Amino acid sequence: MGKLGGFIDIERQNESNISVKKRIQDYKEFTIALKESEIKKQGARCMDCGVPFCHSGCPLGNLVPDFNDLVYKGEWQKASLILHSTNNFPEFTGRLCPAPCEKACVLGLVSDPVSIENIEKNIVEKAFSNGWIQPTLPKIRTGKTVAVVGSGPAGLAAAQQLNRAGHNVTVFERDDEVGGLLRYGIPNFKLEKGIIDRRVKILEKEGIIFKTNVNVGVNYDIKNLSYFDAILLCGGATKRRNIPVKGIESKGVHQAMDFLTQQTKLVFNKEIEGEPISAEDKNVIVIGGGDTGSDCVGTSNRQGAKSVTNFEIMPKPPLHRSPNTPWPYWPLQLKTSTSHEEGCNRNWLINTKEFITDNDGNLTALKTVEVKWDVIPGERPMLVEKPNTEKIWPCDLALLALGFTGPETTLSDQLGVALDHKSNYKANNFQTNIPHIFTAGDMRRGQSLIVWAISEGREAAISIDKYLSNSSYLLTKGDGDLPKV
Numbered sequence: 001m002g003k004l005g006g007f008i009d010i011e012r013q014n015e016s017n018i019s020v021k022k023r024i025q026d027y028k029e030f031t032i033a034l035k036e037s038e039i040k041k042q043g044a045r046c047m048d049c050g051v052p053f054c055h056s057g058c059p060l061g062n063l064v065p066d067f068n069d070l071v072y073k074g075e076w077q078k079a080s081l082i083l084h085s086t087n088n089f090p091e092f093t094g095r096l097c098p099a100p101c102e103k104a105c106v107l108g109l110v111s112d113p114v115s116i117e118n119i120e121k122n123i124v125e126k127a128f129s130n131g132w133i134q135p136t137l138p139k140i141r142t143g144k145t146v147a148v149v150g151s152g153p154a155g156l157a158a159a160q161q162l163n164r165a166g167h168n169v170t171v172f173e174r175d176d177e178v179g180g181l182l183r184y185g186i187p188n189f190k191l192e193k194g195i196i197d198r199r200v201k202i203l204e205k206e207g208i209i210f211k212t213n214v215n216v217g218v219n220y221d222i223k224n225l226s227y228f229d230a231i232l233l234c235g236g237a238t239k240r241r242n243i244p245v246k247g248i249e250s251k252g253v254h255q256a257m258d259f260l261t262q263q264t265k266l267v268f269n270k271e272i273e274g275e276p277i278s279a280e281d282k283n284v285i286v287i288g289g290g291d292t293g294s295d296c297v298g299t300s301n302r303q304g305a306k307s308v309t310n311f312e313i314m315p316k317p318p319l320h321r322s323p324n325t326p327w328p329y330w331p332l333q334l335k336t337s338t339s340h341e342e343g344c345n346r347n348w349l350i351n352t353k354e355f356i357t358d359n360d361g362n363l364t365a366l367k368t369v370e371v372k373w374d375v376i377p378g379e380r381p382m383l384v385e386k387p388n389t390e391k392i393w394p395c396d397l398a399l400l401a402l403g404f405t406g407p408e409t410t411l412s413d414q415l416g417v418a419l420d421h422k423s424n425y426k427a428n429n430f431q432t433n434i435p436h437i438f439t440a441g442d443m444r445r446g447q448s449l450i451v452w453a454i455s456e457g458r459e460a461a462i463s464i465d466k467y468l469s470n471s472s473y474l475l476t477k478g479d480g481d482l483p484k485v
Helices: 036-044 064-072 076-084 090-096 116-129 153-164 194-205 222-227 256-267 291-303 410-415 450-469
Strands: 145-149 168-172 209-211 230-233 253-255 283-287 307-312 345-348 350-357 363-374 382-385 391-394 397-400 404-406 437-439
Touching: 036 064, 036 116, 064 076, 064 116, 076 116, 090 116, 090 194, 090 450, 145 153, 153 168, 153 194, 153 230, 153 450, 194 209, 222 410, 230 450, 253 256, 256 291, 256 397, 283 291, 283 391, 291 307, 291 397, 307 350, 363 397, 437 450
Parallel strands: 145 168, 145 230, 168 209, 230 437, 253 397, 283 307, 283 397, 307 345
Antiparallel strands: 350 363, 363 382, 363 391
């Protein structure tokens, strides 16, 4: 497996990036791929460990050592088959996943882990460029019909799996194009939308029907779903969190997703809803230190912001893995994204107290206070303000990147689907309280990762296949037995 001693002789090498000055001039992806010879060397670093914890670190259970070894040997097509046997869309995870597999890599105990995510991306890109990824049509059709509501990664993965099992699948998407948050929630500089389009074309050729601009329960009568033998709800967790402070309704305070969605539509010269949200020549403050906040930072810099500041209410994570999150767990560790590198004043343990406006209601500043977290054993941590730490920050545009509180309930209300204690759609083995209705992805588990969404979609497809056929082709045959990717 790999090169004997490769993990000792070969250092980890990451992709490089186009310079900050150049890349913020447009919204294109800006990574510079390694040479094929270097990628093969990176595959050689996989150390043939006795127990490959990368399997358990990855929610999809990707066969990481297998495709690493094949890349090292130059057998790229076989590597693609192995990769696609567990992951429907490695072109998404290879760009956007935070790579829990790498955090669980055994080599990470003594050195830099294997660059699994980058190897994954290069495998799928080589597969596309060589024409190895072709539509795989089912040998027979069962005559059963399935409606998938939502075309994010969970819905797309489930649709492809169910189609492979021979069912007739229709995917409903309320936006004008397929992809869910991949389409409008992820900036183009992280995922160019042609990457989504080329995969959707494959799915369409396989026989999956896509219906866009269809908001089930709003402009599409919920009763029409009764014509389907099974329904899978994959609408995501799209209810946005807010902060109940004075001035929240000011002109210049916007939800991050509105900002990001607008910009992606503008890239493609599409009409936008409402007034344009622009960071040009403005002092921008992004409230929220996660990936969405980082995306707002990168977008603001590309729009020509005067300054970009980022607030996070939690403490600054350590530079290295915390003892509280030892290997192979997901580490508590500072993450500096490429957007942060493009220009951002980052601040931790800051709480926003007020949005200050002028007489016309236009945002002019933010009032904040420094905080700390009091931890009492056995109780929830308490947020405590530090006295005499209030500060006024000039601000023309505030972006709320505070995450999501759960799924919208339009569908659950109209269909009678029960919710759990977290307001997610309740399910047992992905099946709701209504036997023919299933749910998966963020709608079921809450806000999570793309890799988890794909896993949820695949697992939900097995449950639906069992419900429709009393057994599951997806379990007895599996993707590995399919002749094409």
